[in-house]
Amino acid sequence: MELGTQLLQYLLSGLATGAIYALIGIGFSIIYNATGIINFAQGEFVMLGGMVTVFLLKAHHLPLWAAIPLAVLIVTLVGFLFERLAIRPLRKATPISLVIVTIGGSILLRGLAMLIWDKDTHSLPSFSGDDPITVAGATVLPQHLWILGITLVLITLNKWFFSHTISGKAMRACSCNPRAAALVGIDVRRMVLFSFVISAAMGALAGIIVAPLTMTSYDVGGMLGLKGFCAAIIGGMSSGLPTVLGGLILGVLESLGAGLISSGYKDAIAFIILLLILFLRPQGLFGKPESERV
Amino acid sequence: MSTRMMTTALVAAMLLLSTSLACAAGTIKIGALFSVTGPPAFLGEPERNSAQMVVNEINRSGGIRGQQLQLVVYDTNGDPTKAVQMATRLIKDDHVVAIIGPSTTGETMAVIPVVEKDRIPMISCSAGSKITEPVKRYVFKTAQNDSLAVAKIYEQLQRQRLQRVAILTVSDGFGASGREQLKALAGRYGIHLVVDDTYGPKDTDMTSQLTRIRASQAQALIVWGTNPGPAVIAKNFRQLGLRIPLYMSHGVSSKKFIALAGAAAEGVKLPSGKVLVADLLPKRDPQRAALLAFIRDYQRHYRTEGDHFAGHAWDAVMLLKMAIANGGATPEGIRQALERTRNFHGIGGTFNYSPTDHAGLTKDAFVMVQVRRGNWVLAP
Known part of the structure; x- marks a missing residue:
């Protein structure tokens, strides 16, 4: 097989993985923009999405089309409760203590998942078969197309929500200046709650659409969360296109690195990028310094 | 105040005395180190289950030479440092005569110096060849070599x-x-x-x-x-x-x-x-009987299929049982009896330990x- 096909395969694999990082990364940035904190429990929402779906399929024998929306709903509720019980009571706290609260929350959620279900790895059936599709010598699975498609739809919805609805605009206002937003009558606390609900739902969906390819278990949240965080950092914590590009770039670089250099450095690549961005361009790869974050 | 303290001390002393007497009278303590939680939980949990299952069965059928077995299990979390702490605790506080586990090669390698120093026989449930190559005096293993x-x-x-x-x-x-x-x-x-x-x-x-x-x-x-x-x-x-x-x-x-x-x-x-593939093995296979019994028992107790990881602990407890029956319930007696194990048809294979081979299996185990x-x- 010649190098061209190989490169195309690396690129396609990378884009599919990157789309997931992008979805998770956007969850990070939505909460960051509404509250100024990094929610390290974002990865656990992803894990819960996959695990709840597996549980609904196996224990309650629901069909896939019913299990998925129900799982997203349940995880959204978890996100809602998480904000109510862990974040809101501490609204006067500094961002650093809230970040630590989210780390504690993530450990709690992971432990609960382990106790409620088990420590095993589970697989979900693919949405539409496992027959590979050939693209100029390289192959993708139908599930990859689902991932890319759903990511695209979610990103578009997200963009529309933040630029064209009152709630979305209100959330942006809170991120610019919570005090001024409160003065013009925006309920800042409700916007914070909103941000957790949206992030939980997006995380859950990300967890569900990757589970047929990557499997899921109670402890998948940690690494996926970190990769999503990297994507958000590359995108300068924007909840729009830059984070999506950040995720895709990360996915492709990982895939190229694993294919052309050595797979031993795959995770190292992500974290080296994270450090470089934080040192050299803390505003993100595409942002201008002091630019407004949306 | 001082009277009360005296009483407490006295009661404590009596309790200690009575428990140690109870031990001496009828129970043999064996320790187990399994990573019941943590990343290798898929090894540790079935191992803990089957070890407990076999020990209960031995006790129900009268113990070993009239003495009951007591299994002290500690969870190592898959962490070598924790495994070493727990091994020390088993030896110093629980006074076990032998140790089963740990579940992973990394943990086993970390625990080896401890058991070698305190002269307590250990039957590891992990696969790494380097555990028994070169042979360590007190270290045996049941998992097949890579x-x-x-x-x-x-x-x-x-x-x-x-x-x-x-x-x-x-x-x-x-x-x-x-x-x-x-x-x-x-x-x-x-x-x-x-x-x-x-x-x-x-x-x-x-x-x-x-x-x-x-x-x-x-x-x-x-x-x-x-x-x-x-x-x-x-x-x-x-x-x-x-x-x-x-x-x-x-x-x-x-x-x-x-x-x-x-x-x-x-x-x-x-x-x-x-x-x-126990049910597909030819009837003359010497391991067949043990395998089918193990699968049946495990299914009955835990409502799930016993895998070969559970089998490693099953083998370890059975080997210990034979060693205690033949060599007595002392660490040195167990060690010597283990080395004399011949043709034990277990779950992992047919074990033949010797002073120069503490892994005991050939490639026919696979x-x-x-x-x-x-x-x-x-x-x-």
Whole structure:
């Protein structure tokens, strides 16, 4: 097989993985923009999405089309409760203590998942078969197309929500200046709650659409969360296109690195990028310094 | 105040005395170190279950020479540091006569100096060849050596005249040990490793590595890891349309692998302990009786299939039971009796320990199995 096909395969694999990082990364940035904190429990929402779906399929024998929306709903509720019980009571706290609260929350959620279900790895059936599709010598699975498609739809919805609805605009206002937003009558606390609900739902969906390819278990949240965080950092914590590009770039670089250099450095690549961005361009790869974050 | 303290001290002393008397009268304490939680929980949990099951059974049928067994289990979390602390606690506080476990090679290597110093026999449930090579006086093991599994695969490749082989191993203790053996034995079987690649235990996409392997024109691929990585690889392997024979390690020899990989598992071959295909073994197989009994008991107690990891602990407790019966309930007696074990037909294989061999198995402990129509069958 010649190098061209190989490169195309690396690129396609990378884009599919990157789309997931992008979805998770956007969850990070939505909460960051509404509250100024990094929610390290974002990865656990992803894990819960996959695990709840597996549980609904196996224990309650629901069909896939019913299990998925129900799982997203349940995880959204978890996100809602998480904000109510862990974040809101501490609204006067500094961002650093809230970040630590989210780390504690993530450990709690992971432990609960382990106790409620088990420590095993589970697989979900693919949405539409496992027959590979050939693209100029390289192959993708139908599930990859689902991932890319759903990511695209979610990103578009997200963009529309933040630029064209009152709630979305209100959330942006809170991120610019919570005090001024409160003065013009925006309920800042409700916007914070909103941000957790949206992030939980997006995380859950990300967890569900990757589970047929990557499997899921109670402890998948940690690494996926970190990769999503990297994507958000590359995108300068924007909840729009830059984070999506950040995720895709990360996915492709990982895939190229694993294919052309050595797979031993795959995770190292992500974290080296994270450090470089934080040192050299803390505003993100595409942002201008002091630019407004949306 | 001082009277009350005196009373407390007295009561405490009496309690201590009475428990130690109780021990001396009728129970033999054996310790167990399993990673019941943490990443290797898939090893530790079934091991703990089956060890407890066998100990209960021994006690129900009258114990060993009239003495009851008591199993003290500590969870090591898969952490070597914790394993060492717990081993010390078993020896110094619980005064056990022997230790079963730990579950992983890394933990076992860390605990070895402790048991060697305190002269307590230990039967490890982990696979790494270096545990018993060179032989340590007090350390035995029940899990089959990686080298035996590698030899089984290479033998078949040699028969089929496949020489250009790619290996893909997981970057943890299990994979590193497998990789070492794969590289060390390749020459002996005339095998040329054209790609030697690795993947991370938490990786979710291995198409990059497989694309490279496809380009290398390898004639067969050997994957060394534990779930879920190999299931992901099997899926990626089918996705890329690779047609070469796909071999895996005994690390995924369970129904779980087929459940995870689904249709992609079809045709995968691996060397496995016989427990996976116990019902398909010929009637004359000496292990058959033990295997079927183990599977039945485990199913009854835990409502799930006993895998070969559970079998490692089953073997360890049974070996200890025989050693205590033959050599007495002292660490040195157990050690000497273990070394005299001959033809014990267990779950992992037929054990023959000796002063120069504390692993006790040959490559006959493995059979080649293959996935056919969603089930494991004996491979031709």
